[in-house]
Amino acid sequence: xxxxxxxxxxxxxxxxxxxxxxxxxxxxxxxxxxxxxxxxxxxxxxxxxxxxxxxxxxxxxxxxxxxxxxxxxxxxxxxxxxxxxxxxxxxxxxxxxxxxxxxxxxxxxxxxxxxxxxxxxxxxxxxxxxxxxxxxxxxxxxxxxxxxxxxxxxxxxxxxxxxxxxxxxxxxxxxxxxxxxxxxxxxxxxxxxxxxxxxxxxxxxxxxxxxxxxxxxx
Amino acid sequence: xxxxxxxxxxxxxxxxxxxxxxxxxxxxxxxxxxxxxxxxxxxxxxxxxxxxxxxxxxxxxxxxxxxxxxxxxxxxxxxxxxxxxxxxxxxxxxxxxxxxxxxxxxxxxxxxxxxxxxxxxxxxxxxxxxxxxxxxxxxxxxxxxxxxxxxxxxxxxxxxxxxxxxxxxxxxxxxxxxxxxxxxxxxxxxxxxxxxxxxxxxxxxxxxxxxxxxxxxxxxxxxxxxxxxxxxxxxxxxxxxxxxxxxxxxxxxxxxxxxxxxxxxxxxxxxxxxxxxxxxxxxxxxxxxxxxxxxxxxx
Numbered sequence: 001x002x003x004x005x006x007x008x009x010x011x012x013x014x015x016x017x018x019x020x021x022x023x024x025x026x027x028x029x030x031x032x033x034x035x036x037x038x039x040x041x042x043x044x045x046x047x048x049x050x051x052x053x054x055x056x057x058x059x060x061x062x063x064x065x066x067x068x069x070x071x072x073x074x075x076x077x078x079x080x081x082x083x084x085x086x087x088x089x090x091x092x093x094x095x096x097x098x099x100x101x102x103x104x105x106x107x108x109x110x111x112x113x114x115x116x117x118x119x120x121x122x123x124x125x126x127x128x129x130x131x132x133x134x135x136x137x138x139x140x141x142x143x144x145x146x147x148x149x150x151x152x153x154x155x156x157x158x159x160x161x162x163x164x165x166x167x168x169x170x171x172x173x174x175x176x177x178x179x180x181x182x183x184x185x186x187x188x189x190x191x192x193x194x195x196x197x198x199x200x201x202x203x204x205x206x207x208x209x210x211x212x213x214x215x216x217x218x
Numbered sequence: 219x220x221x222x223x224x225x226x227x228x229x230x231x232x233x234x235x236x237x238x239x240x241x242x243x244x245x246x247x248x249x250x251x252x253x254x255x256x257x258x259x260x261x262x263x264x265x266x267x268x269x270x271x272x273x274x275x276x277x278x279x280x281x282x283x284x285x286x287x288x289x290x291x292x293x294x295x296x297x298x299x300x301x302x303x304x305x306x307x308x309x310x311x312x313x314x315x316x317x318x319x320x321x322x323x324x325x326x327x328x329x330x331x332x333x334x335x336x337x338x339x340x341x342x343x344x345x346x347x348x349x350x351x352x353x354x355x356x357x358x359x360x361x362x363x364x365x366x367x368x369x370x371x372x373x374x375x376x377x378x379x380x381x382x383x384x385x386x387x388x389x390x391x392x393x394x395x396x397x398x399x400x401x402x403x404x405x406x407x408x409x410x411x412x413x414x415x416x417x418x419x420x421x422x423x424x425x426x427x428x429x430x431x432x433x434x435x436x437x438x439x440x441x442x443x444x445x446x447x448x449x450x451x452x453x454x455x456x457x458x459x460x461x462x463x464x465x466x467x468x469x470x471x472x473x474x475x476x477x478x479x480x481x482x483x484x485x486x487x488x489x490x491x492x493x494x495x496x497x498x499x500x501x502x503x504x505x506x507x508x509x510x511x512x513x514x515x516x517x
Binding site: 049051072075078079083085089091092102103106108109110111150 | 221222224225227228418419421422423424425426427428429430432
């Protein structure tokens with residue numbers, strides 16, 4: 001599904017953020033990306049989702065080489081992913097329903113069909129009663145769940161989340177981890193970055209551990 | 219197909235709701251565009267009208283031949299025959315001094331105060347050769363014929379007027395070009411500001427797989443709508459201003475014994491203005507959106 005081969009990544013004027021990273025993720029796997037902050041977790045996720053390109057090495061996503069992909073095709077690749085961003089990236093000038101609607105509109109799904117799927121996604125994260133609410137009126141945990149609803153509404157094959165439990169207290173964090181496990185159980189590939197190794201101890205999953213840009217798999 | 223229609227109605231709905239939310243600023247943009255477009259449009263209509271007025275004269279240059287007051291009837295008759303047979307003359311019309319006198323008495327009060335007919339016999343000639351040189355040659359030739367007092371060719375002032383109108387037309391094009399450029403800049407800048415307020419949305423959309431076309435579409439539609447609204451307003455301005463002008467123009471023309479008024483722009487011109495504004499609006503927003511999109515693309 002996703003394969004990295006000797007991937008290096010550096011930004012202009014920075015040290016190497018990822019060094020010789022090689023791994024493979026199968027379809028339907030649950031994967032945690034761990035490491036201290038600044039270890040390169042976010043960069044790794046961005047490379048997986050085609051948001052960044054590797055400086056050298058090969059990133060294959062479903063047999064497509066990211067480096068060789070024409071820019072025009074990039075949007076279609078990104079639609080395979082559901083992304084939960086570290087800073088949510090919710091749109092604060094529109095309500096929950098409209099936030100979740102965005103990926104569907106991008107896919108050309110509107111009207112009744114869209115409404116049905118949006119409500120199903122909101123229901124799954126427990127926000128159905130708040131569809132008319134503006135994101136600022138939601139708690140941190142609710143905003144996080146809204147971001148998840150937006151990521152899953154177009155039923156992506158791969159769900160990628162960057163620190164989804166970052167600023168949440170333990171109870172919320174457990175809820176959200178359960179939510180991700182549920183998606184994996186219905187067949188999605190789920191990739192989650194977290195700096196909190198403690199909270200994932202009891203979950204059976206592949207762990208990609210980053211230390212100063214070097215990867216170890218366990 | 220259904221997908222496509224869905225997506226486009228969705229975009230129109232979004233754009234219209236944004237316009238409804240910002241009624242005042244939309245109205246301001248329309249006004250700016252309307253004024254910018256109406257200036258060259260009014261100038262064009264005025265010049266076009268003058269052109270029509272001058273057109274009749276220009277297309278049929280006329281040579282007026284005035285006989286000596288004491289010319290004998292036989293001399294006049296002889297000249298008439300000569301002119302009729304002349305190969306360089308397309309049409310000729312004889313107006314006897316009596317006929318001209320009667321006509322003058324009917325039309326003007328001054329004439330009734332004159333005791334004696336001051337008018338000469340006259341021929342009005344249309345030459346076959348319309349070039350200024352040909353007219354001058356013919357004028358010179360007739361001047362030498364017996365009994366002829368004075369030959370007047372009206373090509374000169376027609377030529378001057380024509381040249382002046384050409385200059386006016388050029389001014390219209392230059393003005394249109396400049397204001398068209400201004401229009402692209404105005405709409406481009408407006409769209410740029412809108413993009414700035416929707417930056418987050420554009421960024422997120424891009425990250426989750428929106429194509430450039432998807433992001434561009436609402437802005438292109440908005441730019442097009444600005445152009446359309448502005449041009450409709452411009453047509454309103456042009457027709458309103460010309461109608462007000464016409465009240466004075468009619469008065470002025472009457473003083474010259476003419477019933478000339480400015481003809482309002484026809485549908486071709488109106489459609490032309492609308493089409494130009496729509497295209498320029500589209501272009502302005504296209505440039506603005508593309509610049510912003512380029513900044514968001516990964517390197």
